[in-house]
Amino acid sequence: MRLEVPAFEVGFTGPIYQRGSWGVDWHADWAWLGSVKTTAMAVPLDANYNTAMKSCNGQCLPLAKYVGSGHAQAFMLALEPHYDYGKWRFGVQFGPTLYKSTWSIDVSDIRYSQTADPQNLSGSNQDGWRFGTVVGASVAYGQLSIAYQHFFMKPSSSNLAPPVWHSVDLIMLRYRF
Numbered sequence: 001m002r003l004e005v006p007a008f009e010v011g012f013t014g015p016i017y018q019r020g021s022w023g024v025d026w027h028a029d030w031a032w033l034g035s036v037k038t039t040a041m042a043v044p045l046d047a048n049y050n051t052a053m054k055s056c057n058g059q060c061l062p063l064a065k066y067v068g069s070g071h072a073q074a075f076m077l078a079l080e081p082h083y084d085y086g087k088w089r090f091g092v093q094f095g096p097t098l099y100k101s102t103w104s105i106d107v108s109d110i111r112y113s114q115t116a117d118p119q120n121l122s123g124s125n126q127d128g129w130r131f132g133t134v135v136g137a138s139v140a141y142g143q144l145s146i147a148y149q150h151f152f153m154k155p156s157s158s159n160l161a162p163p164v165w166h167s168v169d170l171i172m173l174r175y176r177f
Contacts (some may be wrong), residue, residue, distance in 0.1 A: 007034040007170055013080075020087065026095065027078040033151065033168045035071035042066055046173045062118075064110035068124065070103035070163050074151055075136050089140040097132040099153050101161035102126060123161030130156070143176045 011029025043049045050057050078095030085142040102127040109118040136149035149170045155162035
């Protein structure tokens with residue numbers, strides 16, 4: 001698996017409430033969460049492989065080559081309650097997202113039995129835009145901060161070619177203008 005950068009985020013933010021050291025900010029952002037490429041040799045049927053024993057159940061079927069790629073992006077509206085101490089700010093973030101994950105996969109030489117002729121298959125994610133959630137935390141000094149965000153991104157149960165991820169974790173350096 002190869003994870004591709006850059007991942008980045010742009011958006012707008014502002015205060016909702018501030019009383020002494022405590023406050024709440026709003027965020028309206030778009031995040032490019034990077035891309036993923038995979039290449040694997042694997043058995044064509046999950047039932048033919050025992051993950052606990054790391055071996056086939058019975059006779060191994062011939063391996064097929066799986067090559068996939070995709071990316072993820074999200075729009076988010078979030079609240080960030082925070083505590084300020086001098087130039088330091090400690091915050092947490094949460095809110096809804098509208099995200100899209102793309103994924104396509106090509107499978108070469110797949111055989112569902114020892115005697116079957118090899119086939120080539122292709123598939124792609126058909127989910128489109130979906131609703132999710134983001135949670136995170138940040139530490140800032142002045143206008144510079146380091147932030148962690150976790151994006152919950154569950155594919156639909158009817159998706160025949162779901163992405164290889166179900167969530168994305170992002171650590172970033174941010175600058176607030």
